[in-house]
Amino acid sequence: MLKIKDLHASVDDKEILRGINLEIKAGEVHAIMGPNGSGKSTLASVIAGNERFEVTQGSIELSGEDLEEVSPEERAHKGVFLSFQYPVEIPGVSVTNFMKTAINESRKARGLEDMPAKDMLKLIREKSELLEIDRKFLSRSLNEGFSGGEKKRNEIFQMAMLEPKVAILDETDSGLDIDALRIVASGVNKLKSKDNAVILITHYQRLLEYIVPDFVHVLHNGKIVKSGGKELALELEEKGYDWLKQETAV
Amino acid sequence: MAYTEEELKKELETKEYEYGFYTDIESDTFPVGLSEEIVIAISKKKEEPEWMTLWRLEAFRIWESMEEPTWANVHYEKPDFQKISYYSAPKSADPNKTLDDVDPDLLEMYRKLGISVDEQKKLQNVAVDIVVDSVSVATTFKKTLAEKGIIFMPISEAIKEHPELVKKYIGSVVPQKDNFYAALNSAVFTDGSFCYIPKGVRCPMELSTYFRINQAGTGQFERTLLIADEDSYVSYLEGCTAPSRDENQLHAAVVELIALDGAEIKYSTVQNWFPGNSEGKGGVYNFVTKRAICEKNAKVSWTQVETGSAVTWKYPSCILKGDNSIGEFYSIAVTNNYQQADTGTKMVHLGKNTKSTIISKGISAGKSQNSYRGLVQVNSRADGARNFSQCDSLLMGNECGAHTFPYIEAKNKTAMIEHEATTSKIGEDQIFYCNQRGIPTEKAIALIVNGFSKEVLNKLPMEFAVEAQKLLEISLEGSVG
Numbered sequence: 001m002l003k004i005k006d007l008h009a010s011v012d013d014k015e016i017l018r019g020i021n022l023e024i025k026a027g028e029v030h031a032i033m034g035p036n037g038s039g040k041s042t043l044a045s046v047i048a049g050n051e052r053f054e055v056t057q058g059s060i061e062l063s064g065e066d067l068e069e070v071s072p073e074e075r076a077h078k079g080v081f082l083s084f085q086y087p088v089e090i091p092g093v094s095v096t097n098f099m100k101t102a103i104n105e106s107r108k109a110r111g112l113e114d115m116p117a118k119d120m121l122k123l124i125r126e127k128s129e130l131l132e133i134d135r136k137f138l139s140r141s142l143n144e145g146f147s148g149g150e151k152k153r154n155e156i157f158q159m160a161m162l163e164p165k166v167a168i169l170d171e172t173d174s175g176l177d178i179d180a181l182r183i184v185a186s187g188v189n190k191l192k193s194k195d196n197a198v199i200l201i202t203h204y205q206r207l208l209e210y211i212v213p214d215f216v217h218v219l220h221n222g223k224i225v226k227s228g229g230k231e232l233a234l235e236l237e238e239k240g241y242d243w244l245k246q247e248t249a250v
Numbered sequence: 251m252a253y254t255e256e257e258l259k260k261e262l263e264t265k266e267y268e269y270g271f272y273t274d275i276e277s278d279t280f281p282v283g284l285s286e287e288i289v290i291a292i293s294k295k296k297e298e299p300e301w302m303t304l305w306r307l308e309a310f311r312i313w314e315s316m317e318e319p320t321w322a323n324v325h326y327e328k329p330d331f332q333k334i335s336y337y338s339a340p341k342s343a344d345p346n347k348t349l350d351d352v353d354p355d356l357l358e359m360y361r362k363l364g365i366s367v368d369e370q371k372k373l374q375n376v377a378v379d380i381v382v383d384s385v386s387v388a389t390t391f392k393k394t395l396a397e398k399g400i401i402f403m404p405i406s407e408a409i410k411e412h413p414e415l416v417k418k419y420i421g422s423v424v425p426q427k428d429n430f431y432a433a434l435n436s437a438v439f440t441d442g443s444f445c446y447i448p449k450g451v452r453c454p455m456e457l458s459t460y461f462r463i464n465q466a467g468t469g470q471f472e473r474t475l476l477i478a479d480e481d482s483y484v485s486y487l488e489g490c491t492a493p494s495r496d497e498n499q500l501h502a503a504v505v506e507l508i509a510l511d512g513a514e515i516k517y518s519t520v521q522n523w524f525p526g527n528s529e530g531k532g533g534v535y536n537f538v539t540k541r542a543i544c545e546k547n548a549k550v551s552w553t554q555v556e557t558g559s560a561v562t563w564k565y566p567s568c569i570l571k572g573d574n575s576i577g578e579f580y581s582i583a584v585t586n587n588y589q590q591a592d593t594g595t596k597m598v599h600l601g602k603n604t605k606s607t608i609i610s611k612g613i614s615a616g617k618s619q620n621s622y623r624g625l626v627q628v629n630s631r632a633d634g635a636r637n638f639s640q641c642d643s644l645l646m647g648n649e650c651g652a653h654t655f656p657y658i659e660a661k662n663k664t665a666m667i668e669h670e671a672t673t674s675k676i677g678e679d680q681i682f683y684c685n686q687r688g689i690p691t692e693k694a695i696a697l698i699v700n701g702f703s704k705e706v707l708n709k710l711p712m713e714f715a716v717e718a719q720k721l722l723e724i725s726l727e728g729s730v731g
Binding site for chain 2: 077
C-alpha cells in the first residue's frame with residue numbers, strides 16, 4: 001500500500017532523512033521508534049507532503065502511485081492521514097465545522113456532492129461515541145484551550161471521521177494519561193481493518209501494549225537501523241537505544 | 251439563498267470584482283464642478299422647500315472654508331472637487347412608479363447585484379430602498395410598513411412629505427460643520443433613505459438600502475436619516491457596490507441615527523465598493539460620517555463588514571447621551587492589494603451607567619494598510635460608564651500592515667475601560683494542518699478568516715451573514731502566494 005524507497009529529505013539544506021526504505025501492506029501496523037532527533041516526525045511530515053521539507057532523493061508510492069507531485073490535500077483525499085504531535089489551534093472554527101469542511105472537500109475531490117446534514121450528524125454521533133467524546137466538545141474552537149489529552153483524542157476522532165487508508169500517528173501517546181490512552185488505543189483498534197494500515201511513531205513501548213504492531217523499526221540518524229517483530233520494542237524498552245547507536249556507529 | 255461550493259469555485263476562478271459591470275441607462279447628469287449655483291440647482295431639481303435650500307447653502311459656505319483632514323493613516327491623491335459631477339440620475343426613475351414600470355435595464359442591474367425587488371424579498375422579510383447614483387429608484391413594501399405607521403422612503407420624498415421630521419433631525423447628530431466631508435455631503439446630498447419608526451413599534455421586517463454608483467465621473471453623496479421613536483425597534487441593512495473603473499470615484503455619505511428613550515437600532519453595513527484593481531488603479535474613495543445619538547435606555551449597534559473601496563475613512567460612532575444607554579460597534583475590515591482603510595468608532599459616554607462594546611477585526615493582505623482608530627470618551631458626569639474594546643488584527647503575507655490607534659479619555663474616576671488587542675498571522679502550520687485534512691489552501695484561509703471574524707459575523711442578520719462570508723472569501727482570493 002505504501003512503498004518508501006531510498007527516501008532522502010532535508011530542511012534548510014540540512015539532511016534529516018538519509019535513505020529510508022519501508023514497505024507497508026494493507027492490514028499491517030508498523031511502529032517506528034527511535035531517539036529524539038532521529039527523524040521520526042520528519043518522516044511523518046514528508047509522507048503527508050509538508051512542503052517545508054525537500055525530498056532530495058527517492059520516492060514514496062501510495063497504492064502504486066508516485067506521490068512526488070501530489071499536494072498535501074490531494075494526499076489526504078487519497079487516504080493519507082497524519083495525527084499531529086502538536087495539533088494547531090484554529091480560533092473560531094468549531095471541531096464540527098472543521099470536520100464538515102474536510103469531509104466535503106474530500107468528497108468534492110471524488111466528484112461527490114456534499115454529505116447531507118443528516119448523514120453528517122449521524123457520522124459525528126457514531127464516531128464521537130467510539131472515542132467517548134462529549135458532544136459539547138465538538139462545538140468548541142478547534143484545539144483552542146484543549147488539554148494535551150483532548151487534542152490527541154480529537155486527532156483520533158478526525159481519523160475516525162475521515163477513514164484513511166494510511167494513518168500515521170505521531171506520538172499520539174504523549175500527553176495522555178492511562179485512561180485516555182486506553183480510549184484512544186481502543187478507538188484505533190476498532191478503526192483498523194484489512195484494508196488500511198497504521199504507522200505508530202512513538203518513544204515508548206507503552207502504546208504498543210494496546211495497539212500491537214506487526215513490525216517495529218528503529219530509526220537513527222535518518223535511517224532505519226533495525227527492524228523486527230513486536231518483541232523488538234520490548235528489547236528497546238529494556239536496553240534503551242544506546243546499544244543500537246553503538247552497533248550502527250561502526 | 252443557497253450558495254454552493256461550485257458557485258464559489260466559479261467565482262474564485264473569475265475572481266475579478268464581480269460587481270464591476272456598468273449598466274447603460276440613459277441618465278440625467280449635471281456638468282462637473284461645485285458652486286452655489288450647483289447647490290441651488292440640485293435643490294431645485296429635487297423640488298425642495300426653501301429651508302432645505304438655505305440649509306444646503308449654509309453647508310456649502312462652511313465647506314468652502316474647510317480643509318480636507320490629513321490625520322488619517324491613508325495616502326491618496328486628493329480628489330479634484332471641481333471635476334466631479336454632483337448629480338446623476340437614471341432618466342426613467344420616478345419614485346411614484348410601481349416596480350412594473352421600472353426600466354427593464356435597471357431591473358436587470360438589480361438582478362446582477364443579487365437584489366430581488368419582488369415577492370421573494372417579502373418572504374425574506376426585507377423591505378428595500380435602492381439608490382442608483384444620486385436618486386432612489388425603488389422602495390418596496392411602503393404599504394405594509396405604512397400600516398404600522400413606519401415611514402420608509404427616499405429622503406428626497408421625506409423632505410417634501412414629512413418636513414417637520416426632517417427639519418427637526420437632519421444635522422442634529424452630524425452638523426454641517428462636523429467635518430469636511432460631512433459639510434460637502436450636507437451641501438450636495440442627492441438622495442438616501444429616510445426612516446421613522448413610531449413609538450412602541452417593532453419594525454416587522456429588515457429595512458434595507460442598496461447603494462450603487464453607476465455613472466462615470468460622478469460622486470455619490472447619500473444621506474440617511476433614521477429615527478426610532480420611544481421604545482421602538484428596527485434592524486437596518488445597507489449594501490454598496492460600484493462598477494470597476496480606472497478612475498477614483500468619491501463617495502461621501504452621512505448617516506444619522508436617532509434612538510429616542512428605550513429605542514433600539516441595529517444598523518448593518520456590507521460595504522463592497524470597487525476596491526481598485528490589483529495594481530492599485532481606480533477604486534472608490536469612501537469618506538463617510540456615521541453617528542448615532544442614544545437617549546435614555548436606548549441602544550444602537552453598528553455592525554460593518556468592509557471589504558471594498560480603495561481608501562476608507564469611516565468611524566460609525568455613538569453619543570451615549572441618555573442614562574443607561576448602550577452603544578456597540580462590531581467591525582470586520584478587510585484590505586487586500588493596495589487598499590487602505592482607516593476605520594473604527596467613537597463612543598462618547600455622557601449619561602450615567604452608559605455602556606459600550608467595541609469588537610474590531612482587521613484583516614490585511616497583499617500590500618494593503620489596515621488601521622483601527624477608536625476613541626472612548628467618558629464625560630465627567632458619566633458615573634458608572636463602562637467600555638470593553640477588543641481589536642484583533644490578522645496579517646497575511648509580509649507586505650501588508652495593521653495599525654491600532656486607540657484613544658481613551660476618561661474624566662470620571664468611576665469609569666471602567668478595558669482594551670484588549672491581538673495581532674496574529676495565518677501560520678504555515680495552520681495551513682498545513684488544514685491541507686492535511688484535505689482542505690485546499692484557499693479554503694483553509696477562508697475557514698481561518700471566518701473563524702477569526704466569527705464574533706462579528708454572528709451579529710449580522712442571517713441573510714447578510716451568508717453574503718458577508720462569501721465576500722470575505724472573494725476579497726482575499728489570491729492573497730497567499
